[in-house]
Amino acid sequence: MPNARPKTRESHPETARDRLIAAAVESFAAKGFHGTTTRDIASAAGMSPAALYVHYASKEELLYQISRSGHDVTLRLLREGAASSDDPMEQLLAAVRGFTTYHARGHTSARIVNYELSALSAEHYEEIRAIRRTINQQMRRIVEAGVAAGVFHTPNPRMTALALLSLGVDLARWYRDDGEWSDQEIADHYCELALRIVGARP
Amino acid sequence: MPNARPKTRESHPETARDRLIAAAVESFAAKGFHGTTTRDIASAAGMSPAALYVHYASKEELLYQISRSGHDVTLRLLREGAASSDDPMEQLLAAVRGFTTYHARGHTSARIVNYELSALSAEHYEEIRAIRRTINQQMRRIVEAGVAAGVFHTPNPRMTALALLSLGVDLARWYRDDGEWSDQEIADHYCELALRIVGARP
Numbered sequence: 015m016p017n018a019r020p021k022t023r024e025s026h027p028e029t030a031r032d033r034l035i036a037a038a039v040e041s042f043a044a045k046g047f048h049g050t051t052t053r054d055i056a057s058a059a060g061m062s063p064a065a066l067y068v069h070y071a072s073k074e075e076l077l078y079q080i081s082r083s084g085h086d087v088t089l090r091l092l093r094e095g096a097a098s099s100d101d102p103m104e105q106l107l108a109a110v111r112g113f114t115t116y117h118a119r120g121h122t123s124a125r126i127v128n129y130e131l132s133a134l135s136a137e138h139y140e141e142i143r144a145i146r147r148t149i150n151q152q153m154r155r156i157v158e159a160g161v162a163a164g165v166f167h168t169p170n171p172r173m174t175a176l177a178l179l180s181l182g183v184d185l186a187r188w189y190r191d192d193g194e195w196s197d198q199e200i201a202d203h204y205c206e207l208a209l210r211i212v213g214a215r216p
Numbered sequence: 217m218p219n220a221r222p223k224t225r226e227s228h229p230e231t232a233r234d235r236l237i238a239a240a241v242e243s244f245a246a247k248g249f250h251g252t253t254t255r256d257i258a259s260a261a262g263m264s265p266a267a268l269y270v271h272y273a274s275k276e277e278l279l280y281q282i283s284r285s286g287h288d289v290t291l292r293l294l295r296e297g298a299a300s301s302d303d304p305m306e307q308l309l310a311a312v313r314g315f316t317t318y319h320a321r322g323h324t325s326a327r328i329v330n331y332e333l334s335a336l337s338a339e340h341y342e343e344i345r346a347i348r349r350t351i352n353q354q355m356r357r358i359v360e361a362g363v364a365a366g367v368f369h370t371p372n373p374r375m376t377a378l379a380l381l382s383l384g385v386d387l388a389r390w391y392r393d394d395g396e397w398s399d400q401e402i403a404d405h406y407c408e409l410a411l412r413i414v415g416a417r418p
Contacts, residue, residue: 043334044334045250046248046249046250046251046332046335047248047251048247048248048250048251048252049248049249049250049251050250125331128389129327129331130248132245132246133248169405170405173397173402173405174405174409176390177383177405177406177409180382180383180386180387180389180390181379181382181383181386183386183389184382184383184385184386185382187330187382187385188378188382195375200375203371203372203375203376203379204379207376207379207413210412210413210415211409211412211413213412
C-alpha cells in the first residue's frame, strides 16, 4: 500500500534515511548509478528532492553508505567465521556459509556494491578499497592457517582466497529469488566446493 | 598520437564501426551505460554524433554489439574446449584456460557485458540470455561427461558448472593489468582449482 504511507514516518529521521537507502538501491539496480537522479530516489522514497538533501549530501553519499554498509557486513561475516573455531576447516566453512548466504539474499545491493565501485568519490573509493583489502586478507588468513596446520593444501593461498571470494561475489549476479535452489542449498554446495578448492584433508 | 589520426580512417566503414565500439567500451567502463551519451561515444571516437548514427541506431545498439560479441567469443571458447579432446578432463582444462584468459585480458569489456545486461532492450536481453543458457549448458555438459565417465565426482553438476563459470566472470572484476600475476599464471592456478572443484580423479 505505497499510497497509504503515513505522513508521520517523514518526521522520523532514521526511517527517512532507511527509506532513502532502500529507494537508492532500487533505483541504482534499475537504472545504474549514473542513470539515476536524486529526484528518482526522492520520488521512490515518497519524498521531495529537498527532503533528500536533509539526510544525504548527494547521490554519491547514498552509494557510499550502501557500499560501506555492504562491505562492513561482509567483513564482519568473515571475521565471525574466523573467530568461530580454532579449527581452520570450521573457520572456512563458517566464513563461506556467511559470505554465500549474504550474497544470495542481498543480491540486489551486492551487485550495486560490486559493480558501481568506480562511481565513488576518490576518497570514498580509497576507504572502500581498504576494507576490500582487509576482506581479502581475512579470507587469506583462514586459508594460510589451514596450510600451516597441514589440513589445507594449495600452492597459492592468496589467489585461492580470491577465488573463494569470487564464488560468493558472482553468486549475486546469477542468483534468482525464484531460482531452483534455496540460498541454503547453494551454501551447502559452496561449503563442499570450498573444502575442495583449499585441498582440505581432515 | 590521438591528434595525428588520419582523416582517411573516417571513410572506411569497418574501421569507423570498430572505433565506435572501442569508444563505447571506454565510455561505458568510465561512466556506466546510463551515464554515457551518444555524444560522449562519438567524441571519444573523434566523430560527430550524426556520424555515429550512420553506423549504429542507438547507444543500446552499441551495448548489444559489445555484449553479443563478448558472449559469442565466450561460447566459442567453451565449444573449442569441448571439441579439443575426447577426455572430459582435457576438455575441462581447455575450456577453463580459454574462459579464464579471455576474462583477464578482456576484463574491461567483460565487466560491461556482465554488469550492464539489464540496460539491453527486451528483445536483445532475451537473445543474450539464450546464449548465456547455452554457455551454462556447454560447461555443464563437460562436467556431466566427466561424471558419466567416472573421472569427475560431484553431486550437483549444474551448480558446479555455474561455480566454474563464476571464477572466470569475477576474475574480470579483480584482475589488474599491472597486478602481481600474469593471465597465464592465473589460468594455470584456475585449471588446478577446476580439477579440484569437479573432484577429478585420473
